[in-house]
Amino acid sequence: MEWLTGPYEVAFVQRALWSGILVxxxxxxxxxxxxxxxMTFLGDAMSHGMLPGVALASLHGSSLLVGAAVSAGVMACGVTVLGRSRRLSQDTGIGLLFVGMLSLGVIIVSRSQSFAVDLTGFLFGDVLAVREQDLVNLTVxxxxxxxxxxxxxxxxxxxxxDERKAHTLGLRPRLAHAALLGLVTLAIVTSFxxxxxxxxxxxxIAPPAAALPWARRVPVVMCGAALFGMTATFAGLLLSWHLRTAAGATIAAVAVVLFFxxxxxxxxxxxRSKDARPLPALET
Structure with a gap:
């Protein structure tokens, strides 16, 4: 029991656990x-496409949250504009923006003296350095x-x-897609x-994908994804404490393992359900 509960008696590990639960x-x-x-590829592109804004904010001593929001907003607008082009598929447009924004961010970061440290912090964060204000932001x-x-x-x-059926029902699929992009941006910007x-x-990606085979309704998938995510957070922090590994990377690895x-x-x-089905009766 001490092996399980010992790390969570430390204050900064407790904050890390709560931040992981909120995320x-x-x-x-x-x-x-x-x-x-x-939209998995889009989520990946947007999470890494924030690097230019974060890098500029870091170099000028500005708010990283504002820099990330601006960069993610540019990325979302770019995806929307290129998605309307008939000559380019949506994946092609996202891929171009992904590579362009990530390359620009690396170029900006490379101008600083702490290139490796800044880039590592952007990719893996520091979940063990979570502050009380961060928990408030995540709650909001x-x-x-x-x-x-x-x-x-x-x-x-x-x-x-069906996007066409949504248009027929008057549910304004373009507006819904824009709102969904905003939702993804909110999740990434406030958590990264x-x-x-x-x-x-x-x-x-990993917790919803892990919950999907076990549920048929969207709210149930969300609840299952939350359970998988919280389990990955608890187990990841525990393993990182005892194995002395990077906390953020360990949590992400556990989430992927849970999916598999x-x-x-x-x-x-x-x-098993297929094997349990009775064999059809022989015709006479």
């Missing part, structure tokens, strides 16, 4: 729509994400099922400076 809830709410909508972001998801539930669901883009993207375990268990369940 898990935010990412469960947002990531479920990302997975169902097939969770409330906002929940509100947007509830208000836009019908539109998001119709957008997932605490846990890094790697952990944000890991919790945005869930997918394997779901596949085994399907095979």
């Amino acid at each position: 898990s809830l935010i990412c469960a709410t947002t990531g479920t729509w990302v997975v169902l909508r097939g 972001a969770l409330c906002a994400a929940t509100l947007v998801s509830v208000l836009g539930y019908r539109s998001f669901l119709a957008l997932v099922v 400076h605490v846990v890094g883009t790697l952990l944000v993207f890991g919790l945005l 375990l869930s997918a394997s268990a779901a596949g085994l369940r399907r095979r």
Whole structure:
């Protein structure tokens, strides 16, 4: 029991746990729509496309949160504009913006003397250095994400099922897609400076994907994703404490491992259900 509870008697580990739980809830709410909508590549691109804004804010001593928000906003606008082009597929436009923004960010960061440290902090964050104000910001972001998801539930669901049908029903799929982009931006921007883009993207994708085989309703998928995310946070922090590994990367790795375990268990369940079916009677 001491092995399990000992690390969480330390104040900064407790704050790290609470921040991980809040990020898990935010990412469960947002990531479920990302997975169902097939926007995984977009989520990855947006999480890394914030680097130019973060780098500029860091070099000029400005707010990293503001820099990330501006850069993510530019990325979202670029995706929207290129997505309307008939000559380019959406994936091609996202890929171009992804490479361009990431390259620009690395160029800006390389001008500083702490290139490796700054880039490592951007990717992996420092979940063990979470402050009380960070927890407040994450709580506000969770409330906002929940509100947007509830208000836009019908539109998001119709957008997932059939965009043309959503347009026929008057649910304004373009506006719904823009709101979904805003939801992804909110989740990434409010979480990255605490846990890094790697952990944000890991919790945005892995827990919903792990919960998807076990649920048929979107709210149930979100609840399952939240449980998987919180489990990954608790186990990841525990392992990182005892193994002396990077906390953010360990949490992300545990989230991915949980996905593979869930997918394997779901596949085994399907095979057993098929084997349990009675064989058809022979015709006489």
